[in-house]
Amino acid sequence: MGAAASRRRALRSEAMSSVAAKVRAARAFGEYLSQSHPENRNGADDTPIRTWFPKENLFSFQTATTTMQAISADSWWFPRVFRGYAERKRRKRENDSASVIQRNFRKHLRMVGSRRVKAQTFAERRERSFSRSWSDPTPMKADTSHDSRDSSDLQSSHCTLGEAFEDLDWETEKGLEAVACDTVGFVPPKVMLISSKVPKAEYIPTIIRRDDPSIIPILYDHEHATFEDILEEIEKKLNIYHKGAKIWKMLIFCQGGPGHLYLLKNKVATFAKVEKEEDMIHFWKRLSRLMSKVNPEPNVIHIMGCYILGNPNGEKLFQNLRTLMTPYRVTFESPLELSAQGKQMIETYFDFRLYRLWKSRQHSKLLDFEDVL
Numbered sequence: 284m285g286a287a288a289s290r291r292r293a294l295r296s297e298a299m300s301s302v303a304a305k306v307r308a309a310r311a312f313g314e315y316l317s318q319s320h321p322e323n324r325n326g327a328d329d330t331p332i333r334t335w336f337p338k339e340n341l342f343s344f345q346t347a348t349t350t351m352q353a354i355s356a357d358s359w360w361f362p363r364v365f366r367g368y369a370e371r372k373r374r375k376r377e378n379d380s381a382s383v384i385q386r387n388f389r390k391h392l393r394m395v396g397s398r399r400v401k402a403q404t405f406a407e408r409r410e411r412s413f414s415r416s417w418s419d420p421t422p423m424k425a426d427t428s429h430d431s432r433d434s435s436d437l438q439s440s441h442c443t444l445g446e447a448f449e450d451l452d453w454e455t456e457k458g459l460e461a462v463a464c465d466t467v468g469f470v471p472p473k474v475m476l477i478s479s480k481v482p483k484a485e486y487i488p489t490i491i492r493r494d495d496p497s498i499i500p501i502l503y504d505h506e507h508a509t510f511e512d513i514l515e516e517i518e519k520k521l522n523i524y525h526k527g528a529k530i531w532k533m534l535i536f537c538q539g540g541p542g543h544l545y546l547l548k549n550k551v552a553t554f555a556k557v558e559k560e561e562d563m564i565h566f567w568k569r570l571s572r573l574m575s576k577v578n579p580e581p582n583v584i585h586i587m588g589c590y591i592l593g594n595p596n597g598e599k600l601f602q603n604l605r606t607l608m609t610p611y612r613v614t615f616e617s618p619l620e621l622s623a624q625g626k627q628m629i630e631t632y633f634d635f636r637l638y639r640l641w642k643s644r645q646h647s648k649l650l651d652f653e654d655v656l
Contacts, residue, residue, distance in 0.1 A: 457576040463527025464577060470497040471531035471575065472524050474517060475632055478537035480505035480545065481588055482645050487536065490637035498632055499524055505537075506548050510566035517573060529575040534585045534632050541593025542600060544586070554599035557607060564607060571608035578612075585628050586617035 464471070475498060477487050488500040499520045503513055521528050538545040544552040550563065557563050574582045591597035601615040618624035629638055 460527055460529055460575065461577050463525065466525075469525065469528075470495075471578070472521060472528050473498045473532040473534070473632065474520070474530050475500040475534045475536065476513065476517075477502045478505045478546070478588070479503065480538050481536060483641065484536075486641055490633055490641050492630075492632065492634055497524075508547060510547070510550075510562055514566065514569050514573075517570075521573065529577075530573050530582065531575050531578050532583050532585070532631065533574075534587060534628075536587045537589070539586075539589035539591060541590060542596030544589070544591065544600070552600065554596055554603050557600065557603050567604055567607045571611040571613060574608070574611045574613055576611070581612040581614045584613060584615050585631075586615065587620075587628070589617075590619060591615075591617040 473495070475487075475491065477484050477500060479485075479502060481487070484502060488502065491498050491500055501513075501516055501520060503516065517530075521530070535544070535546075539551075542553060546552055552563060557567065591600065597617070601617075604615060605613060616624070616628070618628060620626075620629065626635070629635055
C-alpha cells in the first residue's frame, strides 16, 4: 500500500509540474503578443486569441499560489485516464492471445482427428493384407462387407426363413383344428360380441336362436374392459364349447357410425387408427388367430348396431382390417337391417320375432322388456 501511494504522489507531482510549465509558457506567450501587437490589446475588434489552452488560464494566474491551486484542482483526472487506457490495452492483448490459442487448438483437434482416421484405415488395410495367404498373387479386392446386395440377400433369406416357419405353424394349427373338429355332431361355433353401451344390451342373450347351440353370446363392459379381456373371454368360451374349436362366424354388436366402430371407451376403430394404434392392431391380429383355418369358405364377421358403410371410409376400414387379419381369410359385412341381407344376418343369430320385439322396446322407458318376455 505504501509503494502504491508513493507512486500516485509521484505521478501527481509530475503532472502538476508539467501543467505549471505549460501555464508559464502560455503566460509568457501572451505577454509577448500584447507587447508585439498593442493594437490587438485595446482595438475595436477584441478578437480572442485561439489556442488549445483555456482562455481564463492565459492571464488570470497572477501569483504562483493561484497557479498551483488551479493545477491541483484540474490535474486529478490524469492518472485515472492513464489507468483506463492501460487497462483497455491489456484486455485487448489478452483477448487476442486467447483467440489465437483457441484457433490453434481447433486446428490441432482437426489434425489429430484426421491422423486417427488415417491410422485406423491403415490398421484395417494391414489386417486384411495379413489375413490373406502369402502365396496368393491375386490383388486384394475392395471391402464389400457393406454391399447393398449382401444386405438385401440377408434380408431376403431372413424373410424366407420366417415365412417357412409361419407356413409350418399354419399347417400344424390347421391339422390340430381339423383333428379337434373331426367329431360326430360338431357344429362350428358362432360368437356374438355384445357391447354394454348398446341400449338394453343385457336382454340380447335372451333373444338369440334357441335351436342353435353353437351361438356363444359374450357381453363385455364397454367402460372398463380392455382388448385383452375380450380376447381372453373369447378363448375361454371357445374352449368350453369345444376344445380346439375356432370361429367360423362372428357378430360384433356395438355402437358406431359411418366409417367407425365404437368398440371400447376412448377406443374408436377407424381406417387410420387401425394402422397406427398398437393395441388396436394387436387386438385384430390376435382375433384373426381365433378364426378357423379349416373353413372352406372365408370366415365372416358381421357388424350390427351401426351402419359402417355409410361413407367411403367404412369400406377403407374393412379393407384395412382384412389386411391386418391376413393370411386368415376374413370378410366383413354390415348390411342394413331392413334389407334382405340384413334379415338373413338377423336370422343367423336371433329369433326374428323376439329381435323385432326387443328392437321396438330398445329405447322405450314406459314398458320394461323383461315383463314382455
